[in-house]
Amino acid sequence: MKRPLGAQISHMLKDRGVDTIFGIPGVHNIEMYRGIEEAGITHILARHEQGAGFMADGYARATGKPGVAYVITGPGLTNIMTAMGQAYSDSVPMLVISSCLDETAATRGQLHQMKDQRGAAATVCDWSEEARTAEAAYQLIDRAFLEFQTRRKRPKHVQVPISLLSETAAPPEKPRDSWPNLGNHPHREAEVRELIKASRRPLVILGGGAVETDVFEEALDLIYPIQAAVFETYAGRGIVPTDYPFNFGATLGRPMSKEIVASADLVIAIGTSLDEGDLWRSHLGHKSTLVRIDIEPAVLADRHRADVQVLGDCRWFLSALTKSFADKEQSSDWSADEVAQFRSKARSETDAERPGIVPICDALRECLPEDTLMYSDMTQFAYVAKEVWDMAKPGLWHHPTGFGTLGYALPAAIGGAVALRKLGALEPRTIAIAGDYGFQYTLQELGTAVELGLPLPILIWDNAKLKEIEDSMVASQIAPNAVVARNPDFLALARAYGAHAVQPGTLAELQKATLAALRADRPTLIRMTPDLTA
Structure with a gap:
């Protein structure tokens, strides 16, 4: 036609x-x-x-x-x-x-x-x-x-x-029944297999590419038998269960992680570009052989200078590699106490750098269903949460890494909530997390969320300033300037759009308000201030 x-x-x-x-x-x-x-x-x-x-x-x-x-x-x-x-x-x-x-x-x-x-x-x-x-x-x-x-x-x-x-x-041609699966032919797996067998402290780094290619099971089929330690990038969180004793979590950006990486005798990076936002340093810190598996040639040729470069889909390579370890288990020199002490210290550092946020993260994580879809903005609350909020499943927390734009959380969460509706989720659970400043970049999308009747909690971390920038200025011995802006009455603003609005006074009230917002008939703006844990 x-x-x-x-x-x-x-x-x-x-x-x-x-x-x-x-x-x-x-x-x-x-x-x-x-x-x-x-x-x-x-x-x-x-x-x-x-x-x-x-x-x-x-x-x-x-x-x-x-x-x-x-x-x-x-x-x-x-x-x-x-x-x-x-x-x-x-x-x-x-x-x-x-x-x-x-x-x-x-x-x-x-x-x-x-x-x-x-x-x-x-x-x-x-x-x-x-x-x-x-x-x-x-x-x-x-x-x-x-x-x-x-x-x-x-x-x-x-x-x-x-x-x-x-x-x-004229109309276009009908779509093909399926696109050809180009994949790749596994290569260099024999070389990597021998490196693993000779290793006593293997370390695996999992990135967002491992999530996108649904390679979770293959990754675990490698990690468990060889007793490898694991770091997850922020985009790779949730691939490895939180109770795995050698899981360092999403702490690769901590300066002290460089010492852990240096102590490994083999590092395997899967589906991660190891960008500045992953490391917050110029070099990964490895002193041993680095194996990288990635779909993009530019990643394999970057400043980290991988010794073994595997170009292709992670799933294909790991499927070939893990066959050798299917029914075998080799011990490693990693210690569960070593990992636990590192994570405890990392958590303390995070809490000291941005006080008062860790208890709020703990309270929210305790009450929210494990399959809640999270979208965060560039805000101190998210910077803390990405490190201390362990995810039970991969692909559930989305953050504007890399480009690092403000204003992402609310509209992206709307897109996520619409998607869950389309997928027929019985209880679509989506949450937006933004700072008081970044929220104002796209706050007009409240109108869209209300129009669609989305049960969307919008958690606003309101410390009444660009606190991260203020801290950076102070650390650089620059007198804080242009870091305080007059905020609107967020609760009144949300109600003007037709949304619900609430400001909890305690962590228990925050938990109650967030769960109620997931069942509401429209979005709910929940204003959080440092007074919650003062």
Whole structure:
């Protein structure tokens, strides 16, 4: 059936498994909205394109499917670019489809005109291309979906000229029953196997790549038999059970972890780029052989200089490697007491650096169901929680690592909550955690959350300042400047949007309020202040 191309694109996305699109309509992209309802896709109206991007990001992290956003020419695209940059940094599959002007070389002063819209988007995503025919649009969309399944997951951008969107077009080809599983042929597993057999203090570092490829069981099938010690990056939390005696947790960013890494006689890094946000130092600290398994060549050739480089999917390599250890167990020189003492000291350091937050984390973790989906912002509360809040399962806590943008938590949590609804979760549990300053970057998305009737607790850590920046200034012997801003009445603001709002006075009241918010008929803003543990 022939339709305008804008409508065909929505039908094509539906055929490829897309059930939700986030975005904002405008005069330049209204043709993209012609086919949304007809195709049976739900559209979530954001209050700002940045929010739409974060919602698509949160949806993708919750489902593993690409998050899709529709935006207009010019400012619509530039507004979503922050979210695209975050998705690129954190390896999140996102497809942004925008309109674009038909011609810009000889005409100036057009509505939403940019010098180079395609090129601007290319700076924050895997690739950015313009479709000048219907067939090109179809090919680019299919290329994006193929790469989401076979390469490192990163955002893509396709722009379509305004006039082309309204032109009648033949439908795209039907999707394939399944994309080819390109995988990889295991290699160097014999070499790594011998290194493991000769090791007495093997150390495994698990990153977000191990979560994305669902490699949990294969990782444990390696770790348990060889009695390896484990560090998880923030993105890799929850892969190894908390009761495993040699689990150092998400403490790799602690300076003293360098000594532990140096004491290992073999280090195996799986699905982690070991970026600045993972280590907070320039070098991992290893003195022994470093084995790295990753899907991206650039990671294997970075400053950490891996001795054994394995390019490919973690699952394929570990499946081949672990066969040798299936029914065997070798002892190691790691001590459960050594690990416990390290974690106790790390917890004390964290509590001393940012006082009062650890008890709140403990109280919340104690009361929340293990499968609660968490989205946090760049805030001191999250910095502490990422270290001391052990996760029972992987892929449940999402944080804007790397790009490190403020304003992520609320819209991303909305995307996650929408995803759980789509997945048919009987009790969808999603929580947003933000600081008082960062929350104000995207607070307007409260309107979307209320509109959707999401039972979403929004935990605001309100210390009435940019405390992390103030602490950094003091540590650098700079007089604190521009770190205090007048805050609104957050409770009144939430109620103005139609949300519930509460400020607990004790940890017990906080637990009660959070559980009630998970059962509410709309979002609930929960204001937390340092007085909770004063």
